[in-house]
Amino acid sequence: MKRLWKTIIVSALVLLTVFAVSGCGTTDENADTGGTTTLTFRIWDTAQKDGMEKIAQAYMEKNPNIKIEVQVTSWDEYWTKLEAGVTSGTAPDIFWMHPNEILEYADAGILADCSSIVDESHYSDNSINLASGSDGTLYGVPKDKDTVGLVYNKELFDAAGVSYPNADWTWDDLTAASEKIYDTTGKYGFMAYADEQLGYWNFVYQAGGYIVDTEAQKAGFEDEATKEALEFYINLQKNDWCPDQNYFAQTSPGDTFFSGNGAMFLEGDWNILSECENNPEMNGKWDVAVLPKCPNPVRGDGRASVSNGLCNATTADGKHKEEAMDFLEFLGSEEAQRIQGESGAAIPAYIGLEQTWVDVFKEKNYDIDVENFIEMFDYAVTSPIDKSRPSWKTAVNAQLLKIYSGSQTYEEGLQNMQDLVDQAMVGY
Amino acid sequence: MKKTKLLNSEAKWGYGLVAPTIIGLLILNIWPFIQTLILSFTNAKKFGSYDFVGLTNYVRMFQSTEFWQATWNSIYFCILTVPVGIILALLLAVFLNSKIKGKVVFRAIYFLPMVVAPVAVAMVWKWMFNSNYGIINDVLGLHIDWLTNPHLAIVSCAVVSIWSSVGYDAVLLLSGLQNVPKTLYEAADLDGATKIQQFFHVTLPMVSPTLFMVIIMRLMSSLKVYDIMYMMISESNPALLDTQSLMYLFYRESFVIGSKGYGSAIVVWTVVLIGIVTALQFWGQKKWVNYDV
Numbered sequence: 123m124k125r126l127w128k129t130i131i132v133s134a135l136v137l138l139t140v141f142a143v144s145g146c147g148t149t150d151e152n153a154d155t156g157g158t159t160t161l162t163f164r165i166w167d168t169a170q171k172d173g174m175e176k177i178a179q180a181y182m183e184k185n186p187n188i189k190i191e192v193q194v195t196s197w198d199e200y201w202t203k204l205e206a207g208v209t210s211g212t213a214p215d216i217f218w219m220h221p222n223e224i225l226e227y228a229d230a231g232i233l234a235d236c237s238s239i240v241d242e243s244h245y246s247d248n249s250i251n252l253a254s255g256s257d258g259t260l261y262g263v264p265k266d267k268d269t270v271g272l273v274y275n276k277e278l279f280d281a282a283g284v285s286y287p288n289a290d291w292t293w294d295d296l297t298a299a300s301e302k303i304y305d306t307t308g309k310y311g312f313m314a315y316a317d318e319q320l321g322y323w324n325f326v327y328q329a330g331g332y333i334v335d336t337e338a339q340k341a342g343f344e345d346e347a348t349k350e351a352l353e354f355y356i357n358l359q360k361n362d363w364c365p366d367q368n369y370f371a372q373t374s375p376g377d378t379f380f381s382g383n384g385a386m387f388l389e390g391d392w393n394i395l396s397e398c399e400n401n402p403e404m405n406g407k408w409d410v411a412v413l414p415k416c417p418n419p420v421r422g423d424g425r426a427s428v429s430n431g432l433c434n435a436t437t438a439d440g441k442h443k444e445e446a447m448d449f450l451e452f453l454g455s456e457e458a459q460r461i462q463g464e465s466g467a468a469i470p471a472y473i474g475l476e477q478t479w480v481d482v483f484k485e486k487n488y489d490i491d492v493e494n495f496i497e498m499f500d501y502a503v504t505s506p507i508d509k510s511r512p513s514w515k516t517a518v519n520a521q522l523l524k525i526y527s528g529s530q531t532y533e534e535g536l537q538n539m540q541d542l543v544d545q546a547m548v549g550y
Numbered sequence: 551m552k553k554t555k556l557l558n559s560e561a562k563w564g565y566g567l568v569a570p571t572i573i574g575l576l577i578l579n580i581w582p583f584i585q586t587l588i589l590s591f592t593n594a595k596k597f598g599s600y601d602f603v604g605l606t607n608y609v610r611m612f613q614s615t616e617f618w619q620a621t622w623n624s625i626y627f628c629i630l631t632v633p634v635g636i637i638l639a640l641l642l643a644v645f646l647n648s649k650i651k652g653k654v655v656f657r658a659i660y661f662l663p664m665v666v667a668p669v670a671v672a673m674v675w676k677w678m679f680n681s682n683y684g685i686i687n688d689v690l691g692l693h694i695d696w697l698t699n700p701h702l703a704i705v706s707c708a709v710v711s712i713w714s715s716v717g718y719d720a721v722l723l724l725s726g727l728q729n730v731p732k733t734l735y736e737a738a739d740l741d742g743a744t745k746i747q748q749f750f751h752v753t754l755p756m757v758s759p760t761l762f763m764v765i766i767m768r769l770m771s772s773l774k775v776y777d778i779m780y781m782m783i784s785e786s787n788p789a790l791l792d793t794q795s796l797m798y799l800f801y802r803e804s805f806v807i808g809s810k811g812y813g814s815a816i817v818v819w820t821v822v823l824i825g826i827v828t829a830l831q832f833w834g835q836k837k838w839v840n841y842d843v
Contacts, residue, residue, distance in 0.1 A: 202805050209598040230597050316786055365682075368698035371787035372680045512808050516785065527788040 159445050160189045164214035166200040169396045173467030177458045181449055188445055190216075208232050208437065215446040216453075219262045219435040221252045225509035227435075228255030234438045236260045239451040248504045249471045253433035256509060262433025263454035266468035268391050269427040269498040270324055271410040272296075278385040282306040287386075287411035292424070293325075293354065296386070296414045297361070303385045304363030310384035311363035313375040314355055316522050319505060320388045323428045324413055325351040330421025333506040334543060341543035343536045347420035353532060356525055367526040380404060388413070390430075391479075391495040395466045398488040406489040412498050429502035431471055469495065510546040517542050583821075590814035600811065607815035617816070619791060620799040621823070623704060627795060628772040630708035631715075636765055638712065639719035644753065646720060647727045657724070660717035668714065672781030675710045679782070697782060700792035707778050707793065714778075715771070719764050726760030727753065755840040762839045766831055773824050776801065796820045 165174055171194050178190035193214065195203055201223060207213035208227070219227065227233050237260040242250055249264035272287055279286055282303040287295070300311020315321060323333060331348030334341050342348045359366045365378070375387035380401045389397075389410070398405065416424035434453045436446040452458050459470035463478030466486075470478065476496045483492050518539050525535035590607055594600035611617050646657050663671060678685050679696035687693055696706045730753060738748045754761075776797035783793050785806075794802070796816060804813030 205596055209596075226596055230599075232597065367786070367788055368695050369682060371698050371784060371789075372676070373682060512806075516802065516806055519785065520791070523786065523788050523790075 158187050158189050159442055160191060161216060161442055161445055161449060162191050162193055162214040163449075164193045164195060164200075164204070164217040166195055166197045166218060167392075167467075168194050169392075170465075170467040173462050173465030176465055177453065177461045180457065180461060181452050185448075188449070190449065213437050213440070215440055215442050216434055216436050216449060218265065219253070219433050221430055221432075221505055221507050222511055222515075224253065224261060224433070224435075225256055225507065226512065228259075228261040229257075229509060232437055233261035234436045234440070234443060234447065236263050236435070236447075236450060239263065239447060240454050244454075244456075244472050244474075246471075246473060246499070248429055248502060249431050249433075251504055252431045252507065262435040263450050264471035265432045265434050265453065266392075266462065267429060267431040267471045267499070267502075268469060269429050269495050269502050270320060270388050270390050270413065271427070271495050271498065272386060272413050273379065273389040273394075273408060273410050274386045275379065275382065275384070275408050277382070277407050278303050278307055278309055286409065287414065289412050291411070291414035292417040293414055294417055297358070300361070300363040300385065304361075307385075309382070310365055310378065311361075311386060312358065313370075313378060313384045313387040314358040314364055315370040315375055315387075316367055316519065316526060317388075319428045319430060320390060322352060322355045322522075323506070324388065324426060325355045325416070327426035327428060327503045328413070328416040328419065328422075328424050329354075330416075330419045330424075334508045334511075334547070336508050339544075339547045341540050341547070343540040343543070349536060350420065351416070352536065356522075356532065359526065367523060379408075391492065392468055394490065394492060394495075395482065395488075398483070398486070398490065405487075409489075409491055410494050411491075412494045423501075425501040426503045427498040427501065428505050429499065430505040432468075433471075508547065510543070514543050514546040517546075586814045586817050589811055590818045592811045592814075594810040594814070596808050596810075603811070607812045610812065611815050611819065616791060617799065620794050620796050620816075621819075623793060624773050624775070624795045624797075624820075624823070627704060627708060627711075627775055628769055630705060631711050631772045632765065632768050634708075635712040635716055635719065635768060636761070639716050639764065640723055640757075640761070642716060642720040643723035643727055644749070646724055657721065661721055662717065663714040664718040666714075668777045669781055671714050672710060672778050675706075675713075676782050679706050698787055698789050700789045703783060703787070703789035703793040707775070707782055710778050710782065711772065711775060715768065719768065722764050723757060723760055726757040730756040758839045759841060762831075762835050766828060769827055769831070770824055773820065773827065796823075 163174065163178060165171065171192060174192045178192055182188060182190060204213065204217060219233070224233070233255070236253070240253075240260055240263055242260075245264045246267065249267055250260065253260055253262040253264050255261045272291075274287055276286065279299070282299075283306070284299045284302050287299070296312050303309060303311045326333060326342075326348050329347040329351035331345045331351055332342035333348070343352075358364045365373075365384075375384060376389070376393070376397070378384040379387055380397070394410065413425075413427050418424075434450055436443065436450055440446055454472075456472060456475070459472035459475050460478055462468060463470040463475050464482065466479065466482035468479070469476055476499075480492050480496060483490055521530075521535050521539045521542065524530045525532055530538070589600070591602055591604060592600035593603045593606070642660060646653060646660070650656075676697065677683075681687055681693060681695045681698065684696070686696065695702065697703050734752050734756070735748060738752050743751065773795075774797050775795045779793060779795055779798050780801065783790055783798075785802075787793075797820065800813050800816040800820070803809050803816060
């Protein structure tokens, strides 16, 4: 008898283990229990979790039969996980989409058509473009929009006796101020590092150049204006007042800035609130200005700030598509966008609600002129979008680093970048 | 006769007890590997759709300088980490096996790096190696680009790897040391052998089976190095191409760029490489590993 019991217990344990191993992933997270449907809402920014939860809360109050779970996955894992989820049919019900990726997802038929639930008149053309597939159909509900500004350390400017950046500043003022600050204080001036939206893209568009021309299926690295801007930007690191790429590979411009070792860098509005919160001792000692303009643009008036924007999306064949679409529609409503702005999460894509985001800084007593970010929407340039971008992004960056390190000339590098992108675009 | 042997009660117990591991292995290791092998002959990109393209990925791989550089980096990383790491671990094990005060505390301290998450280890070391604000340059009074100099970056990664693995290897070797019968040392003493002679003629042969196992494990994990490099050498690091291991290259190709097919080919190559190295080891062990007690 004892033996029999032993056998039964051990077999049960073995069976349990087998089920535990083979059963992974088959459990239904969205199991309907007692008439409530649970929707998962996946995002990548911890700083925006509260904001998203507040929106979900507002929706759940109106729809008691729906439960929304906000899940945060770090940016580094987000796309790997989402892709795996989409491929295996376990994608979250609602998720953020980034312009880098939306074209691939949309064109593969993965995203649900959102054109019927979005009133396009409430959004800028930028926002609509960034949420559309190659076929021009909306595959997401615009969530937010952003611009890039020039962040500066007031104390270092005061110490060097340089007046603060203003709307009339040109590239020349930027370099002159950097030099003066470095000479008087020994701290770095403008920290120009190899980055796209927070770096050279802005300069390229200010000079009248471009990165990709999707209609012509061609990159813009051979364009005269692009060349001039890139040469200017890359050469900034040759000055003593700008750290080099070796430095930036180890220490970010933000870390340098907030430790008081650098006077200026380009920052996106989406980082400002958390920087205020993380550096309370710096409150009032730093500010943000609109980007300096190109003094002699090849085309245009020399003004530009690269603007990006996210959207919320769902899969075309989700298990809870109807409910997800309804929540998506709510995410695009004035109410939800207002909550987003008021939470300080991001600038709402919804036109007319920009001030809600600005007011957050006043309420929290952060002495910083974030209205400048809003001002730049007047001349904001849509972030270069192209379906092939994931396949050339790292390769182009590698070429750029080779120019920085001096292992290839500026001309060779630009030629290689042009060829890489051109080939990638044909391949898609 | 055979049938009864397969199904006698002892065998049944045996199968039942190994089942969880075997099933786990089949589902979590073997099956994914077969899929990887299949993927390496396809142009798989995103979302699981693909076409078979024959040997295209392998042709592209063997023509790529980045790939050969990564292969060399992986091998070079082994050369840097394995001999030094093993010698240090062995010395440490002998030291921890001797009669010193606070032996248990030392054992715990040296084992500690193994308990800390590799990511946290790499983060801390990254700051220590920082050429502008790091403690290492500060103490040395130098300005060395530990992480961005193309020749040095891989050495810096090797240092971190050795630091985090030496304690674990030492504990494994320690268990081997403790199995050496005391009588052998007594006999050696009577024969007038010095401590050094005892180490080379008694300790080393007796601990060689454990040493062999440690070397195999260390070689495999060094060939597969990824986490330390990923944390310490970012995408914007000028030394990236001179440092990235095969696994790092695989990650970038498969998950950053999205060419799953090409990435799979890199993995298959890595498996072949590890297979060759391990086979060589088993062949070579006959010459130095001593299984007699």
